[in-house]
Amino acid sequence: MKRRHFLKHIKSSSIYGLTFPLINLNEELSEDLKKITILHTNDVHSHIDPFPSNDPINPGGGGVIARSNLINFLKKENPNTLVLDAGDVFQGTPYFNFFGGEIELKLMNKMSYNASTLGNHEFDNGIDKLSKVLKFAEFSFLNCNYNLKNTPLENQIKKYEIFKVDGIKIGVFGLGINLEGLVEKKLYKGIDYLDPIEISKDISNELKEEHNCDLIICLSHLGYSYSKDRNIMCDLILAKKTKNIDLIIGGHTHTFMNKPVVVKNLENKDVLINQVGCFGINLGKIDFYFSTKKKIKNENSQVIYI
Amino acid sequence: MKFRLIVLILTILIYSCAETNHKIVKVSINENISIADTIDNVEIEKIITPYRNKIKSLEQVIGFSEASYSIRDSELESTLGNLIADILYQECNYEFKKINSREIDFALFNYGGIRSTLNEGEITQHNLFTIMPWKNVATVVKIDGQKVIDLIDYIDSENLAHPSSKLNIKFFEDKTSEVYINGKKFNKEKDYYVLTSNFLQEGGDKMTFFSNPIELHSLELNLREVLISYIKNKKTIVSRLDNRIERIQ
Numbered sequence: 001m002k003r004r005h006f007l008k009h010i011k012s013s014s015i016y017g018l019t020f021p022l023i024n025l026n027e028e029l030s031e032d033l034k035k036i037t038i039l040h041t042n043d044v045h046s047h048i049d050p051f052p053s054n055d056p057i058n059p060g061g062g063g064v065i066a067r068s069n070l071i072n073f074l075k076k077e078n079p080n081t082l083v084l085d086a087g088d089v090f091q092g093t094p095y096f097n098f099f100g101g102e103i104e105l106k107l108m109n110k111m112s113y114n115a116s117t118l119g120n121h122e123f124d125n126g127i128d129k130l131s132k133v134l135k136f137a138e139f140s141f142l143n144c145n146y147n148l149k150n151t152p153l154e155n156q157i158k159k160y161e162i163f164k165v166d167g168i169k170i171g172v173f174g175l176g177i178n179l180e181g182l183v184e185k186k187l188y189k190g191i192d193y194l195d196p197i198e199i200s201k202d203i204s205n206e207l208k209e210e211h212n213c214d215l216i217i218c219l220s221h222l223g224y225s226y227s228k229d230r231n232i233m234c235d236l237i238l239a240k241k242t243k244n245i246d247l248i249i250g251g252h253t254h255t256f257m258n259k260p261v262v263v264k265n266l267e268n269k270d271v272l273i274n275q276v277g278c279f280g281i282n283l284g285k286i287d288f289y290f291s292t293k294k295k296i297k298n299e300n301s302q303v304i305y306i
Numbered sequence: 307m308k309f310r311l312i313v314l315i316l317t318i319l320i321y322s323c324a325e326t327n328h329k330i331v332k333v334s335i336n337e338n339i340s341i342a343d344t345i346d347n348v349e350i351e352k353i354i355t356p357y358r359n360k361i362k363s364l365e366q367v368i369g370f371s372e373a374s375y376s377i378r379d380s381e382l383e384s385t386l387g388n389l390i391a392d393i394l395y396q397e398c399n400y401e402f403k404k405i406n407s408r409e410i411d412f413a414l415f416n417y418g419g420i421r422s423t424l425n426e427g428e429i430t431q432h433n434l435f436t437i438m439p440w441k442n443v444a445t446v447v448k449i450d451g452q453k454v455i456d457l458i459d460y461i462d463s464e465n466l467a468h469p470s471s472k473l474n475i476k477f478f479e480d481k482t483s484e485v486y487i488n489g490k491k492f493n494k495e496k497d498y499y500v501l502t503s504n505f506l507q508e509g510g511d512k513m514t515f516f517s518n519p520i521e522l523h524s525l526e527l528n529l530r531e532v533l534i535s536y537i538k539n540k541k542t543i544v545s546r547l548d549n550r551i552e553r554i555q
Contacts, residue, residue: 033331045421046439048354050342054425056374061340064354065347072341092421094361094435103357103543110353168328181512184505216329228464246330259337272333282338289332304332 016046033289036168036215037081039071040286042251043278044085045092045121046104051279062280064107070283071111078287080166083112085174086251087119087221089173092279100125105136115161117174117219118143119251142174142219143187145199147192160203162211168290171207174219175200175238177252196222197232197241204244215288218245223253224275239263239271247286250275260286262305270303364431369537371429372544377420377467382477382551386424387469389545390438391415393536394529395471398444398501401525410446411488412472413501414457415529416511420469429543431534438530442503447519451494456515458485461551471501475551503529 050063075081089108101122108116118141122130131152134141144159160173178193195236200218207213218238226232235250243266256277267272276282309388395413402410422436435541449457460475461468474486485492504524507516537543 034328049358052425054427056376056423056425060344061342063341065345065350066341066343068346068347068350069343070341091439092436093439094364094432095357097435097439098361099357103354106353107350110350161368181509183509184508215330257338260335262335270336274338276338281341283341284338285336287336288330289334290328291331292328303330306332306334 032292034166034168034292035078035080036165036170036288036290037078038076038247038249038284038286038288039074039083040083040086040274040276040284041044041067041280041282042086042221042249042275043119043254044104044280045088045278046090046096046101047093048103048107049093051053051281052061058279059279063110064280067280068107068111074285075112077154080094080168082114082141082163082165082170082172082217084172084217084219085113085116086219086249086275087117087174088121088186088251088278089116089119091121091124096124101130101133102136105133109136109138113139113218114163115140115142115172115174116222117141117175117221117251118146118157119221120177120179123179123183123188126186127190130254131156142172144173144203145175145194145196147194148190151190153191160233161208162207162213168215168218169211169213171204171211171213172217173200173203173207173218174221176221177223178233182230196220196238199240200238200245204242208244214290215247216245217247217249219251220248221251224250224255224257225253226282235273235275236263237266239273241266243267243269245271246288247271248273249284256282260284357507361432364435366431367428368534369429369540370542371424371426371462371490372514372542374426374543375424377417377423377469380467380547381553382461382465382467382475382547383547384467384469385547386420386437387415387417387467387549388471388547389424389543390420390533391469391471392545393533395501397532397536398446398525398527401444401527402446402499402501402523406523409488409499410472410501411498413470414473414506415469415503416506416513417464417466417468418505418511419505419550422545429537433535434530434537438533439505440505440529442505442529444501444525444527445504445507446499446501446521446523446525447507447516448497448499448521449515450497450518451492453515453519454485454487454492454498454500455494457500457513458483460513460515470551473550477551477553479553479555 048064051058051061148154163170175196179188223234225234225236235248255275260272260274274284276284377384377386399410472488476484506513
């Protein structure tokens with residue numbers, strides 16, 4: 001009974017909101033495509049329990065139990081799935097004030113997260129405590145634009161990680177926001193912020209050319225965009241000024257996007273950007289279909305969006 | 307002939323060993339999914355329970371709110387911002403006066419520091435943690451009139467409901483403004499005592515007018531704790547908008 005209720009709920013929410021025309025499904029089978037699903041969150045901010053039922057905006061929404069159920073369900077549908085997060089895992093409920101982040105990380109382990117990145121609030125208890133609590137994580141926190149040399153995080157944070165899922169190579173790297181003005185200086189002492197554009201170009205080139213990644217994902221805590229000043233570094237600028245990135249999973253600005261947007265990169269190729277607001281209320285789901293043919297007739301053939 | 311055959315076999319071998327070039331041919335752009343269900347998950351519950359039990363005392367009711375108050379319900383002020391800034395001003399001014407025998411002139415905090423709504427009905431400490439999770443402590447700075455002008459310009463350009471108390475500003479269309487501080491007309495020749503948080507004093511949210519003040523007093527009071535003890539004493543909480551900072555069109 002409960003199971004049926006769950007399925008009913010899922011169907012009524014927007015998972016199947018986009019109905020696949022039958023013709024597409026057939027084509028998919030005949031072409032023998034490989035399907036990789038990317039599930040993602042951002043800015044969960046220690047929201048472990050669902051919102052109370054008297055909350056005026058999200059009554060009963062979110063919560064780790066519901067998120068875990070949903071991830072389990074979707075992973076059963078497609079085991080070839082990565083679960084990613086774009087930072088600000090911490091700070092927002094007493095669970096962080098009292099336990100310093102360990103419960104958030106243990107729950108993310110259980111939900112089979114594969115990677116996250118450092119949001120500004122990851123530093124709220126200072127770099128030393130961050131370094132200690134990160135030992136609870138069984139997945140990587142990725143960042144390539146903080147110079148962490150001679151800090152406790154030096155050997156703890158990887159620039160990128162490559163996942164091989166069903167023979168598909170997926171390169172994931174992380175970007176953080178400039179911490180100045182967002183975090184007290186003494187809490188992030190010793191960290192230099194580096195220009196995200198140049199580093200992203202280098203890293204994505206390395207992932208593409210040296211490691212032959214089929215899919216390149218950036219976990220970004222830069223923010224989607226800033227209406228106050230369009231020149232402030234953000235995901236939209238990052239997408240336009242770089243190449244080789246296929247998907248930017250964003251955070252920081254708590255932007256509730258309805259679905260991913262497609263923008264053009266430096267080479268006029270498509271980049272997807274998505275962000276799912278905050279507090280574990282929504283989950284992003286993007287399915288990439290890969291050709292398994294050894295030779296591709298037309299390298300520049302258009303990607304089909306469904 | 308033999309040579310050709312070897313070359314052919316080698317070519318086939320090399321070709322088949324080479325990594326397949328997997329190209330993205332199709333992407334499904336799904337709508338983001340809302341997370342909500344009420345189905346149990348024993349394994350997750352097992353992880354949460356011991357932690358939740360340790361913070362159970364935070365669920366005790368400490369007061370009541372007459373209505374739901376938010377930081378987002380007006381332009382340059384808000385019901386929740388007014389409530390929080392007024393309580394913090396009143397309580398911290400009392401402490402400041404005890405030590406320094408003088409009054410704080412006004413208070414300014416930041417919009418981004420208020421993370422949640424205060425819902426109608428029972429208030430718990432847990433609610434206060436979600437509204438103000440920070441470790442920030444009450445801090446008083448003495449700044450000169452020019453820095454107060456910078457502060458007013460900041461509010462104008464940010465165009466956000468930064469919580470304030472005892473600060474009244476009317477911004478006019480011709481870019482002029484009328485400013486009253488603690489009931490008296492603002493005098494740019496005067497210095498002012500301003501209540502804020504240590505985070506903002508240290509340049510947080512680019513409030514640079516609080517940097518290098520003439521005097522700096524840390525009250526060593528956690529802002530959330532001040533709110534909690536006030537609500538415990540007061541029991542019923544009421545707030546309203548009063549146009550303390552507004553644009554005159």
